[in-house]
Amino acid sequence: MPVMTTPVIGNDHQTRDLLGTVKNYLLTGQPEIKYQRKSSKAALSLLFLIDSSGSMIKDRQIAYIKGVIAQTIAQHQHKRLRYGAVALAQGDAQLVSHYTTDTTSFIERIAQLRSGGKTNLKAGLQLIQQMKTSDRTQLYIFTDGKINTGGSLQDAALYFKQHLRTLSATTVVNIESGFVKLGRAAELAKGIGATYLNL
Template identity: 25%
Template sequence: MVRSHAGRRSRTHTERKRGRYVQARPANGDTTDIAFDATIRTAAPFQIRRAEQRQQVAFAIQHADLMKKVRVRRMANLVLFLVDASWSMAVAERMAATKGAILSLLTDAYQRRDRVGLIVFQKDRATLVLPPTNSVQLAQRALRDIPIGGKTPLSAGLQLAHDVLRREKLFHPDVMPLLLVLTDGAGNVSMGHLPPQEESNRVAELIAMEHIHSVVINMEHQAFDQGLAQTLAEHLNAACYSLTELKAENLYYTVRQEMNQANAKADDGR
């Protein structure tokens, strides 16, 4: 089952005992959500040859007959922006594009019931500027004054994103998260004793281990690109886009495309 749209109006397979029962498949030992109708249909052709078993029961069912329910339920998407707000050549364009994209996504989220969040990292810390929300008013207030300048604590931003997404998955187990990282990949502040780049790569690997669909947008100018954003994307197991002239609508459509890919991949995995 592949989604054509994102949000709760779309359907996805779920392993939880919630959602609409749409079909059945062999249980293979999992008896938590048995489909009794399908199990009876599977066992019915064998009743004559199970005459001995039917001396004890009216209808003979064996473990191989057991069928499990396949359920679908409506899902919510979460797009978490992780934005480098340290000094760079493209910082003004980056922030303008990010603000425009988030507001565009929020307008769409109001209809689809997706949610959007924003983390900014600069100087020596990362800040959750906008906790996950589908409120356009809250987003506008949070985006009005984003601090810019200072060093690049990339690993702190990745760690905060990891924590926020884990918390969201805990409270909303069926949420479909997408982490969108806008950076040149050049971290220069560590949280601990590791070199900044090594620490960032390790945190990125933790995010990848959580099977969080991520996208890196390389904000470095092509003439100065050292490939650090691509390296970060590899540790995140993520796609890396290079947008030299980033506009809000480009970022918006990139996010929508990646969300649809993440949803389709999740459905295939179920």
């Protein structure tokens, strides 16, 4: 079973260095603004949006998703991370876990997740927006892309681009199974400008 790697993002941001700017001007005569790096102490948050609709039951995709998430957390257990999760089920979205560093409790909540009903991706994105995402939040969307309520895939992509652009990184993880594949997860990834991962 594959383990997702955590994308590397910068731990620093830049602030103007007034003293360095003046010193550079005196030495070179060039009015070039200098910057200094200031470390960010905010913890990186990994947020999982899990499609647990009825289509995830047929070939045990939901069980596979749970296993991938558990192994990913185990792989990064020594890193300073927070985890959160939202599920899509019964035509709506539900909060599985708000941000937490308690990985044992988080994995238990994921394990207890039940499947059923239709897939409403937009509802999940709306709930994620309420969780105060930032440029220290990385989102993983586990789905086959078969959106069948709450608007179309294009509607969900538009909402994402309007309200969730501050995320540091987004990855769409395709979990489509079966002989005939529609490729809608890849379409979603392209529509929101996300990284695409096929499991």
